[in-house]
Amino acid sequence: MPRIKKSGPLGIRRSKLVWGSVYMVLMILAAGTAWVQLKPDTRVVRQSQKQYWASVAVSASRGEIKDRNDIPLAVSVPATSFFIDPKYWDPKSADLLSNPFGRNTAKKFSKELPGRFHWVARNVPKEKADRLLQNEIPGLYTISERIRVYPHGELASHVLGYCDIDDYGQAGVELAWNHILFSPPRTRFLTRDSKGKTLDIMGGKSGVPKNTSGSIRLTIDSRIQQIIEWRLSEGAKEAKASWGAGVCVDPNTGEILALASFPALDPNDRKNLKNEYAVRNNVVGRVFEPGSIFKPITMSIAIETAAASKNSTYNCRGTMKLADKTMSDVNKKAHGVQDLTHVLMNSCNIGMSMMSMGVPRHQAYGMLKQFGFGEKTEVELSGEESGLLKSPEEWLGTVPANIFIGQGIAVTPLQAVMAIASIANGGSLLKPYLISEVLDSDGKVIHKGGRRVRYQVMSPGTAEFMRSAMKKVVSEGGGKMAFSQKVSIAGKTGTAQIATGGQYAKGQYVASFVGFWPAEKPKYVMIISLGEPHGARYYGGQIAAPIFRSVAEDIVQISPFETGPVRGAAN
Numbered sequence: 001m002p003r004i005k006k007s008g009p010l011g012i013r014r015s016k017l018v019w020g021s022v023y024m025v026l027m028i029l030a031a032g033t034a035w036v037q038l039k040p041d042t043r044v045v046r047q048s049q050k051q052y053w054a055s056v057a058v059s060a061s062r063g064e065i066k067d068r069n070d071i072p073l074a075v076s077v078p079a080t081s082f083f084i085d086p087k088y089w090d091p092k093s094a095d096l097l098s099n100p101f102g103r104n105t106a107k108k109f110s111k112e113l114p115g116r117f118h119w120v121a122r123n124v125p126k127e128k129a130d131r132l133l134q135n136e137i138p139g140l141y142t143i144s145e146r147i148r149v150y151p152h153g154e155l156a157s158h159v160l161g162y163c164d165i166d167d168y169g170q171a172g173v174e175l176a177w178n179h180i181l182f183s184p185p186r187t188r189f190l191t192r193d194s195k196g197k198t199l200d201i202m203g204g205k206s207g208v209p210k211n212t213s214g215s216i217r218l219t220i221d222s223r224i225q226q227i228i229e230w231r232l233s234e235g236a237k238e239a240k241a242s243w244g245a246g247v248c249v250d251p252n253t254g255e256i257l258a259l260a261s262f263p264a265l266d267p268n269d270r271k272n273l274k275n276e277y278a279v280r281n282n283v284v285g286r287v288f289e290p291g292s293i294f295k296p297i298t299m300s301i302a303i304e305t306a307a308a309s310k311n312s313t314y315n316c317r318g319t320m321k322l323a324d325k326t327m328s329d330v331n332k333k334a335h336g337v338q339d340l341t342h343v344l345m346n347s348c349n350i351g352m353s354m355m356s357m358g359v360p361r362h363q364a365y366g367m368l369k370q371f372g373f374g375e376k377t378e379v380e381l382s383g384e385e386s387g388l389l390k391s392p393e394e395w396l397g398t399v400p401a402n403i404f405i406g407q408g409i410a411v412t413p414l415q416a417v418m419a420i421a422s423i424a425n426g427g428s429l430l431k432p433y434l435i436s437e438v439l440d441s442d443g444k445v446i447h448k449g450g451r452r453v454r455y456q457v458m459s460p461g462t463a464e465f466m467r468s469a470m471k472k473v474v475s476e477g478g479g480k481m482a483f484s485q486k487v488s489i490a491g492k493t494g495t496a497q498i499a500t501g502g503q504y505a506k507g508q509y510v511a512s513f514v515g516f517w518p519a520e521k522p523k524y525v526m527i528i529s530l531g532e533p534h535g536a537r538y539y540g541g542q543i544a545a546p547i548f549r550s551v552a553e554d555i556v557q558i559s560p561f562e563t564g565p566v567r568g569a570a571n
Contacts, residue, residue, distance in 0.1 A: 060183040062213055063180060076149070080145070082142055084113070084139055084141070100132050159172055161176075219433060251424035289499060298356070302358065315337050373415055377431065387411045422457050425463075428453045434449075467522070479541055488518050513544035
């Protein structure tokens with residue numbers, strides 16, 4: 001058994017020395033470990049640099065846009081974007097990019113490039129991307145993004161608008177409501193595996209970010225939209241018109257049921273976005289003199305101001321001297337003595353000019369402002385024009401008479417249809433609206449559209465009289481080509497010259513028909529306009545009225561005076 005020695009002072013000192021040495025060794029080891037942790041081996045640094053080379057902001061999912069019946073009109077779907085890492089890219093492979101991406105792209109990557117990341121193509125559709133991925137090209141890589149897709153192509157494209165390559169709204173509802181629909185891009189970190197071959201794309205430490213976009217339900221009825229687009233396109237092509245516009249509203253609520261513009265636009269094909277005519281929304285962005293479709297409005301003003309009564313008569317001799325000019329009817333035709341209904345049925349310029357003389361100009365101007373002319377309707381769309389309404393100080397000479405026949409004033413199709421809607425609904429000018437509901441990312445309703453009266457522009461009695469007169473325009477007057485055996489239609493034709501540089505351009509017209517149905521209790525109000533027709537016929541009664549009739553008959557077939565539910569619409 002070993003003997004245990006007692007520790008004296010010397011033993012204690014030796015023990016302390018031993019333990020001190022052990023302590024120092026441990027401290028040195030700890031410091032070394034800490035140094036390794038704080039300053040990795042340069043080989044480790046180089047390896048990590050091989051694995052990580054870029055962070056990229058990619059498109060997130062954008063909120064859906066649906067019609068009144070929940071049919072998707074704009075959605076976000078997965079897409080593939082291609083990029084090149086010059087470190088692994090061989091410029092000699094550039095020719096391989098020519099077929100899928102074009103010669104210019106191939107030329108760009110046929111030389112040495114700096115950095116580690118260069119976009120080749122963004123948001124390539126899945127089918128095309130899959131074909132490209134069949135052949136592995138060193139240095140060419142992919143990232144999954146989201147792309148905006150319009151499932152029905154041209155349908156309602158001028159309502160919806162379109163987005164740029166980064167999914168930011170550029171027109172229509174997409175632009176006007178971008179703050180709701182847009183979801184900020186997500187940062188993706190690009191890495192390689194330890195062998196430097198496999199591309200891995202991962203999100204940040206927080207994982208996949210929550211979708212922050214909301215969604216929108218429109219008042220648009222896709223069925224009615226499709227009908228109007230088809231009929232407008234066919235009619236415009238037949239008349240060889242440069243442009244066309246059609247908009248249908250519910251006169252009792254102000255809901256826009258359909259809004260169409262010609263030429264058509266397919267926002268899925270970005271080449272279309274370079275066509276100025278196709279991109280333009282003629283319903284809100286096209287301003288023109290309305291011509292005779294304006295006469296129901298000015299006649300209503302004459303009645304409301306007591307400048308005319310329902311029993312008033314006017315003797316039309318075909319021409320009339322007014323100020324320093326001569327007013328005339330088409331072909332200087334004399335209509336003889338006419339009451340108000342026949343003035344409208346014959347679209348008599350002389351009768352309307354005589355009528356204008358009894359309305360004080362400031363009063364007429366004020367009422368036209370209440371009808372919504374000279375200012376925007378404030379519909380939920382970008383690019384809306386306010387039209388042109390001269391100040392009363394400029395109403396000199398023949399100006400009042402010209403305005404009463406729809407000249408010397410410029411309107412948009414939407415302004416015109418809303419003014420006529422006031423006749424259809426009993427005298428209320430309503431604010432048009434496109435948005436039924438707006439929902440946040442959690443599906444909570446944060447906005448509801450609804451009926452909003454801007455002004456009471458005429459009495460119910462005046463409105464009733466005008467409805468009756470406009471019905472006779474179709475059944476017995478100049479609007480006979482809008483007459484239908486299937487549904488009672490009331491309306492007014494209009495053919496206006498196009499003013500350029502302060503003068504009317506020879507042979508250039510805008511042909512229109514505006515009206516409503518059923519005439520006795522209107523549920524729909526619509527305008528059809530064709531700009532710059534080049535065919536043998538160019539009058540509104542000849543080329544716009546038949547389109548109007550066809551649309552009305554088609555709508556009755558699919559939905560007899562029913563438009564489907566709209567959430568949040570007030571009664």
